Amino acid sequence: MKNILFSACLLVLFAISCTNDNPATDTGVPSVDDVETPDVSNQVKPLDEKVLTPDTVTRDDVNDMQKDLNEKEAVDAKLMNYTSTDKPTKTTNKKPQSTTPKKTTNNKVAVADDSYNPDDMSDPRNQPKPEEPPVVTKNTPTKTTTEVTKITKPAYNHDIFDGLLRRHVNSAGMVDYRGFQKEKAALQQYIELLANNAPESSWSKNKEMAYWINLYNAFTIMTIVKNYPVNSITDIAGGKVWDTEKVTVGGKSYTLNQIEKDKLLKKFGEPRVHFAVNCAAASCPPLLNKAWTESNVQRYYEAQAKAFINNNKYNSLSTKSIQISKIFDWYASDFGGKDKVLSYVQKYSNETIKDNAKVSYKEYDWKLNKQ
Numbered sequence: 293m294k295n296i297l298f299s300a301c302l303l304v305l306f307a308i309s310c311t312n313d314n315p316a317t318d319t320g321v322p323s324v325d326d327v328e329t330p331d332v333s334n335q336v337k338p339l340d341e342k343v344l345t346p347d348t349v350t351r352d353d354v355n356d357m358q359k360d361l362n363e364k365e366a367v368d369a370k371l372m373n374y375t376s377t378d379k380p381t382k383t384t385n386k387k388p389q390s391t392t393p394k395k396t397t398n399n400k401v402a403v404a405d406d407s408y409n410p411d412d413m414s415d416p417r418n419q420p421k422p423e424e425p426p427v428v429t430k431n432t433p434t435k436t437t438t439e440v441t442k443i444t445k446p447a448y449n450h451d452i453f454d455g456l457l458r459r460h461v462n463s464a465g466m467v468d469y470r471g472f473q474k475e476k477a478a479l480q481q482y483i484e485l486l487a488n489n490a491p492e493s494s495w496s497k498n499k500e501m502a503y504w505i506n507l508y509n510a511f512t513i514m515t516i517v518k519n520y521p522v523n524s525i526t527d528i529a530g531g532k533v534w535d536t537e538k539v540t541v542g543g544k545s546y547t548l549n550q551i552e553k554d555k556l557l558k559k560f561g562e563p564r565v566h567f568a569v570n571c572a573a574a575s576c577p578p579l580l581n582k583a584w585t586e587s588n589v590q591r592y593y594e595a596q597a598k599a600f601i602n603n604n605k606y607n608s609l610s611t612k613s614i615q616i617s618k619i620f621d622w623y624a625s626d627f628g629g630k631d632k633v634l635s636y637v638q639k640y641s642n643e644t645i646k647d648n649a650k651v652s653y654k655e656y657d658w659k660l661n662k663q
Contacts, residue, residue: 454583465578490542499586
């Protein structure tokens with residue numbers, strides 16, 4: 293036990309000597325002499341001048357050394373607290389950091405300020421940069437692009453005329469010219485539609501025939517409408533309306549006679565054209581109350597021919613004799629000649645007619661075919 297106490301005393305003495313032999317160096321930390329320490333002269337008793345050995349160490353010696361050790365630890369703790377809180381700061385002559393924004397290659401602003409937030413839109417630095425006005429080079433002509441709008445023709449069809457005919461022509465072919473007068477603008481629109489869509493070489497035979505038949509009938513009605521009221525078409529232009537009134541198609545003017553004879557009869561060799569075009573006279577084959585089209589022209593040719601030939605108003609037929617329209621006399625060549633007219637009528641007649649039947653012609657009534 294005495295040996296243990298002796299060893300502890302030696303350790304305390306060694307620690308004290310180390311503290312006294314290593315004064316604080318010039319590191320900015322005050323030495324122990326610079327620090328105001330509590331007066332411990334009355335608390336720490338100097339050691340006796342005796343030599344401590346294991347045989348001479350007493351309990352009181354150990355207690356004294358322990359007390360000295362505790363006081364030393366208290367002083368050290370105070371020193372450590374001073375160095376951590378009251379250590380003077382060392383100033384350096386560093387060049388202050390510039391806060392001037394630096395330009396970058398992508399036109400963004402790099403700011404050294406740690407408080408800068410690029411997402412803060414209230415910051416003026418984050419506001420969108422106003423667009424710069426375009427740079428115009430003087431004396432440099434600018435190219436102007438003119439957009440060309442392609443003008444398309446109105447759709448070509450016969451719908452307008454078909455509607456007019458259904459409204460103002462009855463099943464007997466009689467015409468309400470006053471009704472056409474009220475819709476004169478629509479009739480004119482249809483005629484202009486045909487004028488701007490002249491037949492093309494690619495058209496079928498039926499399509500072209502329907503075109504010219506409708507144009508003939510529409511232009512005849514317009515001639516009456518412009519002069520209405522009138523008792524007969526022969527009262528217009530001195531009875532020569534078929535050669536004086538003209539309609540322009542594709543830049544070329546045509547009379548009614550030129551349309552009927554050249555564009556229809558001569559070109560297509562179709563005698564049933566006479567039952568399709570209407571001359572606005574009471575004895576003329578009835579005006580169809582529908583428009584002619586590519587798809588119906590052949591069907592209506594047959595229907596109109598049969599209806600006209602078997603109508604007693606226009607032709608009187610019996611077994612031994614026939615009294616027929618003056619059209620078969622005036623245009624006999626279109627039906628194969630004088631000697632072929634009888635056989636042509638026999639083809640469509642509901643009455644059985646002998647081959648040697650007598651042929652005569654009715655007087656032609658030029659009164660207007662009005663309702």
